[in-house]
Amino acid sequence: MRRGSLQRWLPGALVVAAVLGVAWRLASETTHTIAVDQAGYAIGEQKLAYVFGRTGQFAVVRADGRVAFRGTLGGARFAADVGQVCAPAEFTSLDQPGTYFIRLSDGSRSPTFRIAARPHAPVLAQVVRAFTTQRCGTAVRTGLPQDHPACHLQDGVLWTDPRQHVPTPGGWHDAGDYGKYTVNGAYAAGLLLLAAERLSAKAGDQADALRAEAHWEIEWLLTIQAPDGSAYHKVTARKHPGVVPAEGDNSTRYLFPASSTGTGDLAAALAIAARAYRKEDASLAGRCLAAAERAWQWLAAHPEPRLFRNPEGVNTGTYGDKGDADERLWAAVELARATGKPAYWEAARALAERRRPFFTYAGSWADVANLAALSLLTDDGLAPADPLRGRLESELVRFARKLADRCAQHPLRVVLQPRDYYWGSNGVVLNYAMLLLAGGRLAGDESLTQAGRDQVHYLLGRNALGLSFVTGVGENAVRNPHHAPSMLARDRPAVPGLLVGGPNAREGRALSPHPATCYADVADNWTVNEPAINLNAELAFVLALAGS
Numbered sequence: 001m002r003r004g005s006l007q008r009w010l011p012g013a014l015v016v017a018a019v020l021g022v023a024w025r026l027a028s029e030t031t032h033t034i035a036v037d038q039a040g041y042a043i044g045e046q047k048l049a050y051v052f053g054r055t056g057q058f059a060v061v062r063a064d065g066r067v068a069f070r071g072t073l074g075g076a077r078f079a080a081d082v083g084q085v086c087a088p089a090e091f092t093s094l095d096q097p098g099t100y101f102i103r104l105s106d107g108s109r110s111p112t113f114r115i116a117a118r119p120h121a122p123v124l125a126q127v128v129r130a131f132t133t134q135r136c137g138t139a140v141r142t143g144l145p146q147d148h149p150a151c152h153l154q155d156g157v158l159w160t161d162p163r164q165h166v167p168t169p170g171g172w173h174d175a176g177d178y179g180k181y182t183v184n185g186a187y188a189a190g191l192l193l194l195a196a197e198r199l200s201a202k203a204g205d206q207a208d209a210l211r212a213e214a215h216w217e218i219e220w221l222l223t224i225q226a227p228d229g230s231a232y233h234k235v236t237a238r239k240h241p242g243v244v245p246a247e248g249d250n251s252t253r254y255l256f257p258a259s260s261t262g263t264g265d266l267a268a269a270l271a272i273a274a275r276a277y278r279k280e281d282a283s284l285a286g287r288c289l290a291a292a293e294r295a296w297q298w299l300a301a302h303p304e305p306r307l308f309r310n311p312e313g314v315n316t317g318t319y320g321d322k323g324d325a326d327e328r329l330w331a332a333v334e335l336a337r338a339t340g341k342p343a344y345w346e347a348a349r350a351l352a353e354r355r356r357p358f359f360t361y362a363g364s365w366a367d368v369a370n371l372a373a374l375s376l377l378t379d380d381g382l383a384p385a386d387p388l389r390g391r392l393e394s395e396l397v398r399f400a401r402k403l404a405d406r407c408a409q410h411p412l413r414v415v416l417q418p419r420d421y422y423w424g425s426n427g428v429v430l431n432y433a434m435l436l437l438a439g440g441r442l443a444g445d446e447s448l449t450q451a452g453r454d455q456v457h458y459l460l461g462r463n464a465l466g467l468s469f470v471t472g473v474g475e476n477a478v479r480n481p482h483h484a485p486s487m488l489a490r491d492r493p494a495v496p497g498l499l500v501g502g503p504n505a506r507e508g509r510a511l512s513p514h515p516a517t518c519y520a521d522v523a524d525n526w527t528v529n530e531p532a533i534n535l536n537a538e539l540a541f542v543l544a545l546a547g548s
């Protein structure tokens, strides 16, 4: 926003802000003490809400005002990471589909939620649609206020020789900004395609939507491969352009030198794509597989990690890493699955054997080994009696049980420990949820599966803030993401379906003395409130694993 226009609008904006502030406080007085999943609960699952600082009776009320269930709050427990006592409100036996809210004896009420066979199916649809609004190099026409003409059509020139133009339009903007990063783009596209693979037959339309949206990024990944098979690490400007319209960002954007992490992720995502599109588009599948194999050949010829660091004078994202063993593993696994070639299976096996213990922490875009293992375990190429399968399965179930124990000890059933509330903590939640859900399916253990679903409930409002971290999902959802197109359409709702980073007790420690509430729904705070394609893709994958 330019200075003149800011001065012109400021007095009016202050009045609006004051009115909204009062309205928000009034609303929060009647809703914030009751935390529910604002999308809802599945028929047959355990249904819990949490009430902070209260005891006594509660009622679950239909949208039309009729009481459907009455109960007593369970024993209150102190949540150390929240700094408050909270009590569960259980209404598991209420399985009648409908829209409800919870009411306490003092009249305070929760946001509404649904009970349905697949209450999170609309969330998955929103989360996938949000990717469409992140598209670069094309006009975005979704009917939202944030639609814009084609942007960044000049991408990009080589960092090492700016006279050389390498056409790399397309792909998704990464997050709140407009950069395009191979590591995160390949991770997100790979996850969407793996999510499509996990969706049951009854969710065929959603699988088609996932494959269609991922295709946009896959085509970009094909452009980002250098002639020698490596992948340029990113296409960005030297510095973040600030909050400007995408089509108005005329900064020169560079293809930065290749990394082995980006090349490994690109190989993995394109190998997944080769499988995913084989039936519907053999030509696309063939291009993807050829590119993935070229990337692998480059990795094989360059066994030492080639890790990316920003050159001096560049402040756009790094997506740096400490090593590339996990990216090589993911690439080998997906190439083995796509081709069945013994050489890839041997490479995958050797890399997996080296990681002991295999499961130690949540994965992320920077550590894709857990994801590689989940993919490997779904493939028939790894025989039931194979010792590697035996080891990975038993380690996964053991680790998932450890995580489920952690959830059971937390008054809100959250998997996070105080140290886990760092930048992008919502992604940590999701990466643990993947292991809980995959472990639950493997062991046939409903308690693990429920612990995985509980993490989704956390993200969608059953948390200390009573806030859904996905824009547009729920009555009390994030409204002010650090997302340039949403910030520019200031008086309009943000792009729906964006999951933000969440509480951050490091960079956001001034926001609260308690890690779970180190958060503020303000657009300027990118350390807690920025969405990103990795977060949205992780959510899509978890919703698919949960059978949403």
Ligand SMILES: [Zn+2]
Pocket: 135, 136, 137, 151, 152, 173, 178, 246
């Ligand atoms: Zn763009």
